[in-house]
Amino acid sequence: MHGALKRNALRTELDRKRSYGSAMRFSWTDVCARRLAQHGLSTPLDASPAEVVSAMAGTHAQVISAAELSIALRINGATRADVQRADGLVRTFGPRGTVHLLPADELPLWLGALSAIPPGPTSWDEHVRMTGEQTEQVLAAIGEALDGKELTIDELTAALAESVGPWAVDRVMPAFQDLWPRWRTVTHLAGIRGVLCFGANRGRKVTYTNPGVTPAPAHESLPHVVRSYLRAYGPSTPQRFAHWLSAPVKWATEVFASVDLEQVDVEGETAWILAGDTAVPEPVECVRLLPYFDGYAYRVGNQPPALLYPGKASERVLPQNFQYLVVNGAVAGLWHQRKSGRKLAITVETLLKLGKRQRAELDEQAQRVGEIVGATPALTLGAVTVGGHA
Known part of the structure; x- marks a missing residue:
């Protein structure tokens, strides 16, 4: 159990058991309290960035600056620079x-689990995709080209053209109104095979390197990922686990059945937790500003939408990738930030009336965001006029 739960006053199992068969009952308030504590949101953690990422079951890092803000928000006094300097994280x-971002010491287990997910049908046309033999040839060449090196996409493309042949780099893959080299259709596969991950950016250019990791066997890795997911997002269901991983529901159900779990009731719905993981912290008044993709990841793992997006939030926030205003674990608005030199303009659009204490905590949260990114914040309450991920 994560330290954040240990530090809070816990209710006993008997206090929360009610006459609903033999299943323990959790209210939505209970679920939010558990998740906010585990994620270091209700009370920031005294932990390393790698420990925070582990507690979150991975941190979405498509936009690395947003990931750095996500992690720093969860650590007492941390800044983006602290996260950037941290060891023990791999971006893949x-x-x-x-x-x-995944913890380096857990990477073999994560890659083993991701490699074990049954592949879905390919979306690539016949003239784009590679045969099984060609795929293995390209993956081996990627691992060799990146061994001990950090290469840009263009440099890796040139290396593959030389080692595999021009067919591997034919510009046939449709992407962003352009055509990319054929080998890039297997970039994700190279990642979960452990022969490719992100290196340090070279200016604005992305680089890749070889992490030198062998995926762990499925019988070790799958239980690890189920436990990581349920610690971060439980109580949950196989269907939501499948959605979170983008995996078949039948397969996810079988994986759930391989782990020692306990059935519970959440607001009349059957869900599962790790066996014995019944602790619930006392609810803490919690107003948080979650950056891009942090809220998305919170949503993907933190279903059901009807409870997570109450009232107007289901129409205003759910359809797009906004930055979330979260109050007591539920989405209560959206926000936008614009940095100019040492100044940071923060606009928060609230979808409910904040009490005096909540408004004060929102001010504190804006100050904390400014501290993390190294700028002086100016908070405005009003409509966010830009679209999602702007």
Whole structure:
């Protein structure tokens, strides 16, 4: 159990058991209290960035500055610079094939689990995709080209053209109104095979390197990822686990069945937790500003939408990738930030009336964001006029 739960006053199991068969009952307030504590949101953690990422079951890192803000928000006194200097994190392809930061010491287990997900049908046309033999040839060449090196996409493309042949780099892959080299259709696969991850940016250019990791066997890695997911997002269901991983529901159900779990009731719905993981912290008044993709990851793991997006939030916030205003674990608005030199303009659009204490905590949260990014914040309450991820 994570330290954040240990530090809080816990209710006993008997206090929360009610006559609903033999299943323990959790209210939505209970669920939010558990998740906010585990994620270091209700009370920031005294932990390293790698420990925070582990507690979150991975941190979405498509936009690295947003990931750095996500992590720093969860650590007492941390800044983006502290996260940038931290050891023990690897940026690679994680759940749903999206870019994540993962703990280096857990990477073999994560890659083993991701490699074990049954592949879905390919979306590439016949003239784009590679045969199984060609795929293995390209993956081996990627690992060799990146061994001990950090290469840009163009440099890696040139290396593959030389080692594999021009067919591997034919510009046939449609992407962003352009055509990319054929080998890039297997970039995600190279990531979960452990022969490719992100290196340090070279200016504005992305680089890749070889982490030198062998995926762990499925019988070790799958239980690890289920436990990581349920610690971060439980109580949950196989269907939501499948959605979080982008995996088949039948397969996810079988994986759930392989782990020692306990059935519970959440607001009349059956869900599961790790066996014995029944602790619930006392609810803490909690107003938080979650950056891009942090709220998205919180949503993907933190279903059901009807409870997470109450009232107007289901129409205003859910459809797009906004930055979330979260109050007591539920989405209560959206926000936008614009940095100019040492100044940071923060606009928060609230979808409910904040009490005096909540408004004060929002001010504190804006100050904390400014501290993390190294700028002086100016908070305005009003409509966010830009679109999602702007």
